[in-house]
Amino acid sequence: MGNSLIGQKAPDFTLPKSNGGSLSLSDLDGQWKVIFFYARDGSPTCKRGCLTFKEQYDLFQSLTPPVQIIGISQDSVKDHEIFKNKLNLPFDILSDQDRVVTESYGVPLFLGKFPAKSSFVIGPDRTIHHCYDWLFRPRKHVAKILNSLSQISKGGDIK
Numbered sequence: 001m002g003n004s005l006i007g008q009k010a011p012d013f014t015l016p017k018s019n020g021g022s023l024s025l026s027d028l029d030g031q032w033k034v035i036f037f038y039a040r041d042g043s044p045t046c047k048r049g050c051l052t053f054k055e056q057y058d059l060f061q062s063l064t065p066p067v068q069i070i071g072i073s074q075d076s077v078k079d080h081e082i083f084k085n086k087l088n089l090p091f092d093i094l095s096d097q098d099r100v101v102t103e104s105y106g107v108p109l110f111l112g113k114f115p116a117k118s119s120f121v122i123g124p125d126r127t128i129h130h131c132y133d134w135l136f137r138p139r140k141h142v143a144k145i146l147n148s149l150s151q152i153s154k155g156g157d158i159k
Contacts, residue, residue: 004106006131010035010122011104015072015094018080023070023092029126033068034060034145036119037107041075041083041093049117050089052142057090063149072096074115117141121148 014024038046053069060067069091077095084093096102107118119141121130130148132141
């Protein structure tokens with residue numbers, strides 16, 4: 001998985017957003033961010049993962065400085081738009097239909113067809129600080145990410 005990327009610069013990318021336009025990772029340089037890759041809009045575990053990030057979104061935003069959340073899957077922009085609106089997600093979800101970005105982060109396919117679910121905590125200089133796999137426990141997964149950010153900040157500003 002992407003653990004080999006810890007300490008390295010996160011690969012830059014530009015992908016289409018669910019609500020039109022595109023987002024590049026470099027657009028968020030200077031900010032902390034969490035990028036999470038998930039398998040499919042609407043699948044039970046992926047839906048729960050997105051909803052858990054939504055439930056904790058205010059906590060991510062309350063950190064100093066706020067942490068940006070970005071979801072990425074192979075679904076189409078149109079599917080993302082429907083999914084994002086249905087769940088009222090407050091963060092961007094991006095379409096990586098050809099898995100180019102997903103593969104650049106080392107997120108595998110299980111049994112050759114089931115996309116893994118992985119997250120990356122990325123610093124303002126685009127250094128990858130943490131990488132997590134979250135096959136079946138999205139709530140614990142988001143809690144681990146928040147704990148990591150808390151450890152990095154050590155009670156003060158995230159550096």
